[in-house]
Amino acid sequence: MIALYGLVLLPLAGAAAAWLAGRASPRAPWSVAIATLVLLAGLLAYVTHAVPAGGGPWLAHVSAPWIPALGITLRCDMDGLGLVLLWLTVALSFPCVLLSSRDIADAPGTFHALLLATIAGVDGVFIATDLFLFFFFWELMLVPLYVLITVWGHEDRTRAAFKFFLFTQGSGLLMLLSILGLVVVHQHQTGVLTFDYFTLATTHLSPPLAMGLMLGFFVAFAVKLPVVPLHVWLPDTHTQAPTAGSVLLAGVLLKTGGYGLIRFVVLLFPDAAVRFAPVALALGALGILYGAWLALMQDDIKRLIAYSSVSHLGFVLLGVFSGSALGMAGAVVQMVAHGLSTGALFVIAGALQDRLHTRDLRRMGGLWPALPHLSATGLVFAIASLGLPGLGNFVGEFLVLLATWRVSPPIAILGAAGLVLSALYALTMIGRAFLGSPPGDGWAALPDFGARHMTVLGAAMALLLALGLYPQPVLDLSLPALPHDAARPIASPPVAPGGPRP
Amino acid sequence: MTAAPAQALLLASMLFALGLLGVLVRRNLLFMLMSIEIMLNAAALAFVAAGMRWHAADGQVMFLMILALAAAEAAVGLAILLRLHAAGRPTLDADTGNRLKG
């Protein structure tokens, strides 16, 4: 389906248009960006609609030659997992643009162009099935985001942007090594030089080699997800990024890590992934607890939310490596729910910073009477983030823990302990920011959220609620299609579920 | 008188080392240039010696080329020293007055 290319090209074209529009008038890029997003949503709806019924787990496919001499093609395929994450991307782009970027005064054209370019890169990551093309998008999406943070970020933006770029790029190089290693081994075996995901999945690898190649992929995705101890770029970056950047980072960019783990670690190297699973599960539990623990200690509200992301995405790692369809589905739901809740929290934190000119929780407090709407939405999303049943996050966490319990009850217990800590930091954040008494002699009049914010955040809330109470559509889509034979029914999990592993 | 090519090579090597040492220890630019000439001539000598070993004219051809190079290098080198002086460098000391570093 040629429309898959459109998912990448449309935002790029929008980016160019926004940049040009920025030269005409400062408000025009915003409108262009909105229009682009609406078109993108329409295109995605078309793609979703055009999927032939019963056509197997791979829903759409398109391919064109790119660098024939090296067997590199512009091959894109979309499965349910990709579709879910594409929708998440589009859904989160709207709050980015609607809520955060309208008031960008400094070079709005460039800002929106970069934002759309990032979205294009992310879209590409979610559909590319040529490994080189995937890597191309993987690296490509960093550049505009780097510029966004460097130019429009907060006080310590330079360092943060640097860290972000170096970590992701450096780990990306490891992934490049693994990709090329896989390609070379495949060529050695078959004499065919190709970067095609489906072909490479058939490569026979000796166990140590598979482990080595898998680790290259794992590190790249672990940095992005992030997995403790490779998370150190994230708090700085999320804290210093402009609001739209934080939302995009937390909501979408991190999901590329989870997507990669599923698509390229577990499915390309199933055996190695099984052998690596104990380590990954331990890292996941460590991430859940460590992120929550540090979140609790933060005074900077954005930093707190950032560490909470580390904690939440530990569940994704658990789910992916729990080795069952259950865990995989849980990881996907967790990714979507985390995108919505944390994205919204970043919107709120950004709004607070706009109003108070500080992110320091020690200088907040008692904001509820001054900003009732903002505070109420903050409370709602904090509660979502602490995993209240009935909201999306709980579904993800529960499924992940259930899948983990089957493999290793102690790890699942540690993960459940993370739920206590998440309540701790979420409620502490709410308490310190909104409750209590205001510092000094009360707050001067502050502008509360208006209808625009309430509508968009309300929509996010509704999505979370829907995800929490009726997640079945996402669950049905979320099982990733297997690389091996597209005809195999979707229900069979990539790794046999079942009792504890030795 | 004839000398074995090996001996000639040995001599060339010594000359070469001497020239290299000169470049390393002399601070006067003029002497450094001269040391380089010595090194070039050592190489030329080595070519001649090698040519003698194989009874081929190639070595002598190379010798002529090196001679030309040495002459050109000397000419350009002296011109550059003049340029240095014209640009305001007071001495021929290679170690002082350097502006380009770091």
Add this chain to the structure above:
Amino acid sequence: MLALLPPLAFLPPLIVLCPLAAATILLLSAGRMPAPATRVLAAGAVGLAAVLTLWLAVRFLSAPPPTHRLDVVLWHWLRVGGFDARIAFTLDPLSLVMMLVVTGVGFLIHLYACGYMRGDPDVARFFACMTLFVAAMLVLVLSSDLLCLYVGWEGVGLCSYLLIGFWYAEAANGAAARKAFIVTRIGDAALLCGLLLLATRAGGLDITMLLQPGQPGGPVAEAAAALLLGGALAKSAQVPFQIWLPDAMAGPTPVSALIHAATMVTAGVYLIARLHPLFLAAPTIMAATAVLGLVTLLLAAGSALAQTDIKRILAFSTISQLGYMFLALGTGAWGAAIFHLVTHALFKALLFMAAGAVILRVHHQQDIFHMGGLGRAMPGVFAAFAAGAAALAGLPLVTAGFYSKEAILQQAWHASPLLWAGALLGAFLTALYISRCVFIVFLGPVRTAPTGRTEASMAIPLAGLSVLAITGGLIEMPDAIAPVHLLFRLLAPVLGPPPAEGGAEGGAGLLLLTGALAPLAGIAMAWVLWRPRAGTAAPAAGELARAARAGWGFDAAYGLLLVRPFLALGWLNRRDLFDRVPDLLAAATRWGAAVLGRMQDGRVRRYAGWIAAGTVAALCLAVRP
């Protein structure tokens, strides 16, 4: 799909929907709705739910389905990878009783709150949370799937958090709310682990499926029961999780009455009663439940004896009474536990509401030693409080509390005389502390002059509950008095046949007599200690009293052993240890750059030297074989 079900099946979802809809409307109105409309909406919705529940009860009891249960499947929630969870309700006698309590008491408390919260600017938020709580509690008691139950379970916790911290401007209230949520969340996590264990074992969390007869015993069953018990203990504020409930009194009094006395804190009891076959398969855990219940009962009663704040007295009393229920559960007396749950809901809600009425009249003074002689100024409230206190103390024959406590005592005797002795001591202490409260607050000299009057919307619930607290026990009587077994027989399809009593061979009569004498002794002793005397009332000041007043030091111990080390370590690591690694790398890079930069010092001889050195090094490397 719904249309094919018999109309009775409409009612449970509808009953849940009433308060839920009210909560949604109130939340979305964002405080723009006028206060009277808010009150009418909230109380009306819960009242409607109560009426519907009554109607449902009548229809259910008059023509019970053959299986004594009615299943309503709303939708499939999660169906993935061999796991299936549904949003589904089951109406059976147990959930019906719980619904009656929740909606009935809930309605009366809402009515009371209309008066109590008059003039509060945030009344919409208050009622939104209250109605939401009722909805969540109904989900909790109705769910036929443990995961669905967990939604209600956490939902009531959230509402509890929101309502304890209702007056958020006071930092202490927020802290108390947080503490309540976190401590119960620890139990929730344990419960969740229990669910994971059960789901892994059974492939689903449908209660009927989980409770199929022939539960295997063994360590897995013990572990599952232990985890479930952990959740129940935390929710019901039992040792070692009891620390949150006294602090939770920071919320408005109707909240204390509804959530922290009548309904939410009894969720643990309900859970264990509902899942009792799992506990029967785990005798160790049963024993632990009984012991923990007894310990809680005594410790909390002791604490209640030393408190000075009227609401804290009632809070410790609640903990103590819940201990009775856990004791009953631990001895397998499911019906007795539920019976006490019901009567306790009646009289404790009454006590809280009466205390609230007092507090309103004495300018939000809560220290009983600043009250006194209020019986003359507010006889109606006095009567209500006295009725509640009598029921709590278990005044023989004329109060509901007597019958339910008797049922528990009987079972305890059968299980172990030691448990029985402890429970008897508890009964004595209960009478002692509540009498102390009554004597000091309502008798003796006036210390704070009351003003105003208790308005009708508060008086009516007080009156209604007073009647219920006195007569509520008549549905279930010991054989020695009268063979009335309405409740046990009703619950029999769920909880099994009522336990056989000791028969009429005199032992039972003696037990009954002893049980009846203990509260009387307590009241008598209280009269000796705290009977009205002019100006001598002051809190006891001994070491023991201080320890009891501080809840036996649990708070301090947890703070010292868990919270402080956790926070201190976190504070040390607040900058994130791992974050130093990139800094080190950056420093190393800078150092390398500086060294290399220093190599280029501009001296051409040095450069030539490096060339020579490189050549020589290469030669050496090459020649070395």
Add this chain to the structure above:
Amino acid sequence: MIAALVATLPDMPMPVLVLAAGILVLLLAIACRGSRPSGAAGGTDDRTDGGTVAGAIISAATIALAFIGLWSPASPPSGGMARLFAADAWFAYGTGLILLSSGGILAMSWRRMAGERADEAHLLLLLGTLGAVVAAGSANAVAFFVGLETLSLSLLGLIAYRPRVPDAAEAAMKYLVLSGTSSAILLFGLALAYAETGDLRFTAPPAANPAEPALAVAATILVLTGLFFKLSAAPFHLWLADVLDGAPTPVSAFVAVVSKIALFVALARYFAMTDLTGTSLPAQDLAVVAVLSMVGGNLLAFGQTNLKRLLAGSSIAHVGYLLVALLSAGPFGAGSAAFYLAAYAAATLGAFAALGAGPDRPDLAAWRGMFHRRPALALALSVMLLSLAGIPPAVGFFAKAYIVAAGVSAHRMLLLAALIVSSIIGLCYYLNVARIMMAPAPDTAPAMAARSGGTTVLLAALALATLLIGLFPGPLVQRTTALFLPAVPATETAARARGPFENMRW
């Protein structure tokens, strides 16, 4: 005798002939103009300009013709000439790059060379180009030596071109001394090799003679040292920063681009017949130098605040990357080296062109806020730096990936580790430049170079090429792979015989 000489001319590679002819024409032109009586000093400007333009046009035409000459259907060199020149596809590719780069440098210095009359500069430029082409095409130590020295001597003139500029004279002095030394070392090594083999053909390091192993080893090391110096590979790199700093910007570009292409082409030819996959002596030497160059060059650039010196460090590092490609014999090795050479040339040339169009001082501080002041220029420089850093969509991304592919397929794990570590260091300073350009502009604008049409066109063309080839590298990959088709099967089978990852080495 002259007739005999002329008779051999058609055997010469066409670009060499065209360049030589062009130089003669330019010499004549300059001589004609120089013999005319010059008027008052003030009145000569116009005429000088006119003459310079004429010189530039001659130079441009020469380079263009030489480029076209690459496609001449001349028969491959035969007879004596075949012993001097190897006019193969690799030569054609390298020469094409050299000529394109020289053309670009000519565009940068179209009318003036840093404020000076530029006709002799054009002459030197052509001479240098000739030297580079000869060196790149040489199959014989004599030809190589002549080409190399032509290149070096004309570079000396170009570096010192600006009179009364102390930095220029100092840079020339340093280049003179060091280049002389290294030339001597190289020559001595060639002499030793000749003594060992009796063959002046510039194709392979001499095989060790069992009788005199040290001689062959010394020959190889010395030749390599000479080549490494000209390539500015670490630890023979120290001159580069100073020379680039002191020379006029177009000349810096010439040193960093043209002379390196020529030397790398020659180096690759030198090792064409050698199996570099093993742990042979030259392979080990190359590997050590590659690691030192990658890490050292990037570290050096990391600490710089002067853009030219920063580019010097970057250039050193890129030589290291190229050496990795050279060492990774196999299906990708040669192709990736050729591709990388093009990517490197385009990006470095573009970066220097941007420097030439930017502030007078190459200080990083002068570029602060350039995105706000001259967005197009800043964007162009950013694209070049992105390409050098290996970030998509610039061509450097694919080029680096290609090299990594070569390294992986040749199992050069240690080299790849160094490549990755140094690339990450490299990202820091490339990004730092981009960041500084994105920072808010200071109030006082630095003095900028006059806008020059040639530079603008060059920058636009290079930026476009960098992005376009980055997005669609297919055709160029096809071409670079085709360069070595005959050589591939041998090495490929060699690599395959060992099987992947069974014996990990350098």
